[in-house]
Amino acid sequence: MVISDPTTGKAKQVTVSGPQASALIGLRIGDEVDGTLLGMPGVKLVIRGGSDRSGAPMRPDLPGPVKRRLLVSQGPGFRPKKKGLRKRKLVRGNTISEDIVQINMVIKQGEKAVEHG
Numbered sequence: 001m002v003i004s005d006p007t008t009g010k011a012k013q014v015t016v017s018g019p020q021a022s023a024l025i026g027l028r029i030g031d032e033v034d035g036t037l038l039g040m041p042g043v044k045l046v047i048r049g050g051s052d053r054s055g056a057p058m059r060p061d062l063p064g065p066v067k068r069r070l071l072v073s074q075g076p077g078f079r080p081k082k083k084g085l086r087k088r089k090l091v092r093g094n095t096i097s098e099d100i101v102q103i104n105m106v107i108k109q110g111e112k113a114v115e116h117g
Contacts, residue, residue, distance in 0.1 A: 001038065001103045003045060014038055024103065029060040029094040032108065044108040049076060051092070052099045058092045065097035 004011045016024070016038065023037055027047060035043030050058045056067060057076040072078045073086045080086075096103060 001105060003038070003040075003105045003107065005107050006109070007107075024096050025098065027096050029058060033105065045105040046108050047096070048104045048106050050096065050100050050103040053101050054090075056090045056092050058094060058096075058100070060094050062091060062093040063095070064093040065095040065099070066093040067091075067099075068093075 001014045001016055002011055003014060020037060024033070027033065029047050029049055031047050033045045033047065035041060035045055038045070049060070052058075052067070059070070059072075059076050061075075062068060062070065067090065069088050069090050071086055071088050072091070073080065073084075077089045077091045078087055092100070
């Protein structure tokens with residue numbers, strides 16, 4: 001997991017396994033998670049995205065834990081070189097499954113900062 005703090009601009013990487021990881025399965029992009037689950041009491045975290053073993057990014061507009069080839073023109077998984085360029089890319093759905101290896105989270109505004117170390 002990569003937890004970012006927008007107030008300080010710092011990010012912290014946390015390894016999660018076992019029952020902590022299984023508690024995250026089924027959550028979607030945009031859901032809030034209590035920080036006590038990850039050893040950060042008093043903090044609310046918002047899921048912003050992630051990627052799977054092969055590096056395919058999660059997209060908020062694709063429902064479910066599926067893996068598809070979508071025609072994309074912007075956003076997670078594709079950065080066009082010219083205006084109007086579209087490309088078919090392999091992406092993941094917005095739901096966390098066992099295949100997701102990295103989850104990106106942001107501390108909700110108004111909460112205390114991440115201890116970076």
